[in-house]
Amino acid sequence: MRLITKALLVVLAFLACIAGSERVLAAQTPHHTHTATPAPAPVRYTRTTAAYEPPDVTLVGMDDGQVKLRSVLNHEGPVILQFMFTSCTTVCPLMTATLSGTQNKLGDDLKSTRMISVSIDPEHDTPERLRNYAKTFNAGSRWSFLTGSIDDITAVQKAFDVYRGDKMRHEPVTFLRATNGASWVRLEGFMSTAQLVEEYKRLTEAR
Helix, strand or coil, X not given: CHHHHHHHHHXXXXXXXXXXXXXXXXXXXXXXXXXXXXXXXCXXXXXXXXXXXXXXXXXXXXXXXXXXXXXXXXXXXXXXEEEECCCCCCHHHHHXXXXXXXXXXXXXXXXXXXXXXXXXXXXXXXXXXXXXXXXXXXXXXXXXXXXXXXXXHHHHHHHCCCCCCCHHHCCCEEEEECCCCCCEEEEECCCCXXXXXXXXXXXXXXX
């Protein structure tokens, strides 16, 4: 019974997240018509803070160029970080759509913000695939997609405590940091764009 209840909660959160990201997904699939629906119940997620030490690894950007992860994270402004893979059809599209919606809602704050999506499927996710994926979600110049070697990507996942051994066990986690050297806020669960923007404001306004 406890397992059934937990599964039901996951399904409800999943459906609520879809509703919260509806406008972003609709823009990507203009042939699909959405009908008006009641406002969804708030999506449930957990919020914790932690200090993470990113490994000194060199990843690969969408332009095939080498990217030092620590250099990317060595940013004085806010950073939003997610892990994803392009062939994912469940967790990743919802998370990326939420990030895309957040990008559109930040306004002038976006100019000082760095957004990063790291692929956890480097064997499949080439720079070209990342470019196409980024284009699908209307990623702007402040949003980077990174891939790399299996060992380096694994090290990054372990550093942020999201490595689960199999990409299919990937969990919805978003990381926020207000400024370089600050602790990370770890948000676990499906979130709407409005909730992620609220968490961003909460974090940056407290600096």
